[in-house]
Amino acid sequence: MTDQTAASSRPVISIVAPVYNEEAILHELYKRVSETMETLGEPWELVLINDGSWDRSYEIMLELHEQDSRVHIVNFSRNFGHQIAITAGMDYAQGQAVVIIDADLQDPPSVILDMVAKWKEGYEVVYAVRAQRKGETKFKLWTAKLFYRLINKITGVNIPLDTGDFRLLDRKAVDALRRIREHHRFMRGLSVWIGFKQTGVEYVREERFAGETKYPLSKMLRFAMDGITSFSYLPLQFATYIGFIIAGLSVLGIILTIILRLSGSHAFEGQATTLVMVLFLGGIQLISLGVIGEYLGRIYDEVKNRPLYIVNEAVGFEQRDAGPTHP
């Protein structure tokens, strides 16, 4: 269907979409991406990462690849998670610019045109800012808002508000990100951390085209913890702060109790006070241990130094000059 020249020449723009059980969406995704890219007129490729889907997603991907050799597939051996899938997409993408996009069409492919325009102006990272979000629950909107304000307060990186992973990255930015091989990856933070000239384009985040969100609350919480722990030590320092506050308060308490005793008052007698204080401190100590555990577990994951993902098949990358490397 497509001309051979497009297939053999190196793509200028790579569109990377992570896919986890999106059989109802893939045809439409291909249609919209190819329509958009045709208007642009640059050679392109669509890199689909199959993140361990157990529906027909992979078969549909293979069909799309048969139809159009610009569709390339990285098939994971199991589900490794959204952020890892994006990373694999960047490892395999060959374009001079790489666009990360959700497969569910919440990020409209037409926005890529605005991103490419900014890229051609000389920006190396062009992130998409959600001017409006359709079809999201109040809870998700509220928690997301709270989370990004919190993370910007407590971490050194300033993640632009209301952005997700939908963004265009210049080859230089992609290569910089590829050098970061940490396991608990928070890509939207890392893509700020790398620096370079950055700008945003606004867009309306649509409703999911079909299917259900693949981010239940538990995954969202883990994602949030990864974001905080990979950019901030503040939770670890909490124990120190609370320790100082409580130690200070207890000195005051000791002085107060002595004064009350000397003046003949019996206000602080009884076990209830002691019990409550012991439980309170026990609680704080357990929370502090848990916080240390969060960091320790992540350190352990890094030390094990396992590969970030295992690829079962990579389809359509035969013509690469070099395979994906893990710098």
Ligand code: UDP
């Ligand atoms: N996704 C993935 N692996 C996962 C979970 C999600 O590759 O373990 C993909 C999913 O197919 C979609 C994108 O990540 O293309 C964003 O997921 P989703 O739309 O479910 O998240 P939401 O938009 O609800 O936050």
Ligand code: MG
């Ligand atoms: Mg979505």
